[in-house]
Amino acid sequence: MRIVDIRERTVSIASPIANAYIDFSKMTCSVVAVITDVVRDGRQVVGYGFNSNGRYGQGALMRDRFLARVLEADPQTLIDHENDNLDPFAIWKALMTNEKPGGHGERSVAVGTIDMAVWDAVAKIAGVPLWRLLADRYRDGVADKKVWVYAAGGYYYPDKDHSKLQAEMCSYLDRGYKVVKMKIGAVALEEDLRRIEAVLKVVGDGKHLAVDANGRFDPGTAIAYAEALRPYDLFWYEEAGDPLDYALQAELAAHYDQPMATGENLFSHQDARNLLRYGGMRPDRDYLQFDCALSYGLVEYLRTLEIIRSLGWSSRRVVPHGGHQMSLNIAAGLHLGGNESYPDAFQPFGGFADDIAVEDGSVGLPDAPGIGFEKKAELYKLFRQLH
Secondary structure (H helix, E strand, C coil): CCEEEEEEEEEECCCCCECCCCECCCCEEEEEEEEEEEEECCEEEEEEEECCCCCCCCHHHHHHHHHHHHHCCCHHHHEECCCCEECHHHHHHHHCCCCCCCCCCHHHHHHHHHHHHHHHHHHHHHCCEHHHHHHHHHCCCCCCCCEEEEEECCCECCCCCHHHHHHHHHHHHHCCCCCEEEECCCCCHHHHHHHHHHHHHHHCCHHHEEEECCCCCCHHHHHHHHHHHHHHCCCEEECCCCCCCHHHHHHHHHHCCCCEEECCCCCCHHHHHHHHHHCCCCCCCCEECCCCCCCCHHHHHHHHHHHHHHCCCCHHHECCCCCCHHHHHHHHHHCCCCEEECCCCCCCCCCCCCCCCCECCEECCCCCCECCHHHCHHHHHHHHCCC
């Protein structure tokens, strides 16, 4: 049993959308295939992965450092003999050989993308969906049968007026979502409030709307928005300031007693620990959005979840960023609180299996071995181009 090749390709996910900090006009994404010599049901097992939106493709890092470390390792050192499978922890260790502590960021995305493909292969070798494998290994077989999801959108588009923003949000409600999210911070506060009020007219209540500033605000602006947002009683107020500015986040908590969310741009268990120690986040109401595909993959994510538990947080307060099937499997198998969803943006990577609809704000789980990419036709077609 061995990995015979790992292949990477950088693809475009460019679009005219923008948040408060960046536009996506030149956004790229890495797709990876981990090819094994294992055969299941007459087919060679291949694991697939990709990195979440918002971070560019990492092909150069993969080719320069990470791929060779796995392919040059003794194959016997990468086997989980107890489970007769590949060992994702040993593979992760090989990926991180000769990497100094710290320096999280782009390399965490490269490793996280490869790690996703490894876990897809591991679950396929075991012949079970990844969510089932995770529940069996880490939660005594107990998995959620469905996962709560919210629809992320509300980006700034050229010539997008309030009526078009309302139509977008209505389309999410029509598809079964109960909570939607929109961007704020790229225009003046007064205009953002008009945009929010336009959306509230169609979603009906602030509890059905989250807002995301994508780290745009300085402390004064973050607090000014908090004071203006408070009467709307929103689902959450997300990433007001720079993700590493824990003092800003802590100060914001003193001015905003309603739910906040952050964490999508923190890429290690050490960063997660610092956020919970120093960022003023409150375990009874706030949400954590760490994304395994951006933060060294599931091997590191398990460490992050242990940090969360040790600091008194429920895993139900974790709702990963990214809107992808990997996080859906993790949410179901490891007892998380839900998952982001991109019904329209970042296709074919956004959204879930083609045959699973959103019902009453939740989605069911794929029954295919692995992560379930084969159940998403356009995405699987893209992966197949790698081999």
